[in-house]
Amino acid sequence: MISIVIVEDLEEIRSGLVQLLKQQEDFLVLSAFHDGVDAMPEIIELQPDIVIMDINMPGMSGIDCIRQIKDHCQGTQFMIFTIYENDEKIVDALAAGASGYLLKKTSPDKMVEAIKELHQGGSPMSSQIARKVIGYFKEAKPEDNNQLTKKENEILLLLSKGFLYKEIAGKLSITMGTVTQHIHHIYEKLHVANRTEAINKVFGRK
Amino acid sequence: MRNIISVITFLFLLFANGWYSNAQNANYSFTNYTTVQGLPNNNIASICQDSRGFLWIATLEGLSRFDGKNFKNFYAGKNDSVVSSNTFGMVHEYKKGHLVLDIVPVGVICFNTNTETFYKTTISGRRDIRITKSSHGDIYFLAACNKAYILNNKLEIKDSIAKPPNEPMGYNLYAYYFSDSSLLIKSRSTFYFYNTKTKNYAEIPVDFDSPGQGSNWTFRYLDPVGQQLYFADYYNGLYRYSLKTHKTEHLNRGDGSGLCVKSNIMQIVPRENNELWFLTNHGIDVWNTRTNTMSVIQSNTSKSNSLAYNITTCAFTDKSNGIWIGTYKGLSKLNANTLKIKSWSDGFSTNQDNSLMSVVEGSDENIYVSLYFSKVYQLNSTTNKITAWQHPLNNSTWNLFARGDEIIKIGSGNSLLSYNTKTNKFTVLDYLKPYYPDIDIITLGFVHSNGDEWYSANKGGGFVRKLANRNCFKTYKTGDGVNRFASSYYCYYTEDDHGDLWFGVNKSSLLLHWNSKTDRFEEINFSRTKGTENRLLPGINDITHDTAGNIWVAFDGGGLLKYTPGNNSSVLYSVTDGLPATHISFLQFDKKNRLWLGTINGLSCFIINENRFENFKNENGLPDDYFDSYCRYFDAKKNLLWFGSSTTLMSFNPEDLLNSNKQKFPVYIDEIIINGKRLSDTLQNHLALKADENNLLFHFTAIDLTNGKEIEYSYKMEGADKSWIYNSTNQSASYANIKPGTYIFKVRARYKGENHWIEIKEPFEFKIATPWSRSWWFFLLMVGLSGFLGWFIIRTYYLRRLEKQAAIIEKQQAISEERSRIAADMHDDMGAGLSRIRYLSASMKNEIQDEKLKHNLDTLISSSDNLVDKMNDIIWTLNTGDESLEEVIYYIRSQCSEMLDNAGVGFEYVIPETIPDLIISSEIKRNLYLAIKEATHNVIKHAHATQVNLLIQIGQQITIRVSDNGKGFNTEELTSKGNGLVNYQKRMAVIKGKVQYHSDKAGTEICFEVPLP
Incomplete structure (x- = not known):
């Protein structure tokens, strides 16, 4: 059972998402919020498995929420809920601690799939974005690459060359799921080591 | 016994009267100054003179400075914090250029004569400052309650004197300098001697006639010679204390001393001739201490040269020994007799109708004077006594002439009265009777140099000529077939060096000429002579001749005319040439070819060689300056001129009069105005001015308090003027737009008509700086600046280019930022809206069964997704820019x-x-x-x-x-x-x-x- 909390300010979308996820047997929607500020203490208390966090919220932005409560919810994974794939905020959110993202236009099955994948340790996102995120982390502390495993470095390289997950999977003869998992690990490692600086860099750039 | 007493009383009274009759001393004449001449107010309180020579006058309404011609007045400013009233009580120069003043009721303040500003000192606010002269300068005392202060010469309190021990508290103590070791001190109503060393008081004993006296005593004068102190009391008159006898006298009527001095004695002034002048409320009492006689100088409203007013307040003797008297109604300056003129007015019983008419000298060296239609008087040259002829015919005199030892009087009808100066006997001469049977009066009589006697009489009398030493007469009358005279009688004549005679009369402007060779008369009409063509002239008042053959004619309102018979030309002199007036009453040459003229506006001396007139009036010391008759005579032996005015006969040496003007007076630059602003410190005579301070106006003046003669000026600016610029009596000079450079401004002055200039001792030097736009350093600065400017322009150009490039880059950046902003604004809202549409559609789809509707909703959903895609693309292109x-x-x-x-x-x-x-x-x-x-x-x-x-x-x-x-x-x-x-x-x-x-x-x-x- 995957416990989920939804934070989304637009009512139609929130209720739609809630409806959708409630229909899934494996999912348990713990709570839904329309405001990040209200959500944060509850999330810490509820300690859900997954939080679907809208980026574009009035008041406190989704990114800030993630940043603030990430440490208090070690076991929680944050998923960014966004409209555009090319939104720069995605990269910021991922650098802030989110592990994946969902497009609002995604079809319901794909959505469910992505959530399940994230829960299994993957990083469902486009390789473009993954490349970018990792690129930020690399800038921050290049020597941390050494802490990555050989496979992870390989994937990293291919990713930097612009290969899609599918293509990387083909090239390395692994499944796509494995690819995303590796990428997830890469994040984790880089997150821990570089988050502060990365955030600074990212937000400094802004 | 009674008779004797009455005789004695009579004599006594006669004597007293006699003395009193001398009282109206007309020998003093004054020049008066009032607000008309420029004084700020006529009520004079105090007078002093500063080290430069200016006379300072404290009046009821202002402080005034006099330089002999102009008054410059100073007042407290409107909101002046220093001076709150214009009532000045006392003025005195306490240090060079600075005056100490007493303002009523404020107290002591000071005045800087250079910057012309008032200022306060440590003792300002105190009143009752007294200044006395000691052997080593002025001593200042300040009266105060229960004490007196001694001030130093900076007007600071140096020492204080305590009141006498017996005296009650609460009264002011007044101190006066007496000697180096003692002071005279008044406390309440008692005077003491105060020993400055022992600080002891010794009272001055006073014997008062009656109680209550002395309460208003004021110390007025110390006579150091007679060792006497004079005190004045407002009600009771004068008291005198003798330091020798230690006795106090009350000099009052009935005292037997003959003095009668009462009323408020403001000041006692010692004068020459053992005189003490008392300034009182009824004029100036003059007491001759040697002869013990009193006279009084009083104001006379009908005489403008008498004392200005009887209530006198103060007197001051200036450095040239001029006496200034302040009164309630003006300032009077005593006209000093610096001209050494002897004059007589007493002894002639003149009044308005009987003014002095003619004067001759007799062989006895006495002077004989006749009054208009009145008596003949003899002035005894040794005794100076004036006595009238005692003779019944001594009345209605027209004229006098001398003939040998005789003095002959004409005017009593057709008789002549002869007085023999040797025998003192009178004889009546009637030899003219047959020739003048009907006349009223013989108008002219004189002796020709050849001994002939000439007479003229009115009523067609013409001329009668008695040939010398013979009893032979010749007549010339109008209508005798030969002669026709313009006037029936003639009054004035002159005999020229050829023996020709020239006659004139007040009725006519024609000059009658008798040719001694042809024995013929001719008339000269000046309107037909060269030089005075078409001139209409009034009547003739006098005629004389010079050694060059010119005939000089005085006109009654026409001026002076010089006629040259040789070429029948004439020259007319008028006021524009320097004559004081055109009404000339007499002409008299002296030994040195100087023609003296008596006019109704003073005596004038025409110095022919220099072609200028030198004029004298009351202010110059002339006893009288109104001459309306031809009373004139020159004693060539003694070089004395005798002139008679309406009331006074005067005689003097012409040299004395003319030399009296060789006085020196100081010349100062009074004010310098630069660009319209007065330079506050005119004492500094080296000034550095800026280039734009180049408009200067100078006011200058000479200080001459003695003469009243007109002073003329000329000035020169070294560096700007090539020569001296004559300024007449004008006292200012201005220069505009003076170029940069060094200059010295000089001024000189002299009496009008004189030759001798007196130059200013300290000319004013100043420098006008070159404007910075012309100096060398400015030039260098310009060169440097232009170099800098060039470099700057080039650099700016480069920088500008760089800036432009940077600007372009910035602009591009701004554009891209703007794009991002637009993108951000846009896509979020639009995306959100699209998402809502999508989700709504999706949830609707779940709730409806209609396949067609479901299909439509699918279309909605896919449309919305497509739009999101497109926007996603746009975001990609916008967000990343150049990539x-x-x-x-x-x-x-x-x-x-x-x-x-x-x-x-x-x-x-x-x-x-x-x-x-x-x-x-x-x-x-x-x-x-x-x-x-x-x-x-x-x-x-x-x-x-x-x-x-x-x-x-x-x-x-x-x-x-x-x-x-x-x-x-x-x-x-x-x-x-x-x-x-x-x-x-x-x-x-x-x-x-x-x-x-x-x-x-x-x-x-x-x-x-x-x-x-």
């Missing part, structure tokens, strides 16, 4: 891959291993990407292909080939649909690329080529 070629290629490929993957179409790609490090513009990026995306989209939609190949090649340009194995298309189809190829061409055109395509049934190949930067 690296590598990024663009990866993105294009990944987008194509996803699209084809979603559509289920196979995708193969070939991209170069290494992509060059190039930045391509967002324009290229956008257009290229969108073109390829559209191509891919078209393949998915229309081509029905199963495989798409993407080939990217990079060289000078980037080539991207999209090929599919679909069914192809034909050109018409595509263009008619209005998309596809046209769009590709458009996009390529924007980025200067080209597109080629090839399509057949086996598939389609579209090739894009874009040049790379």
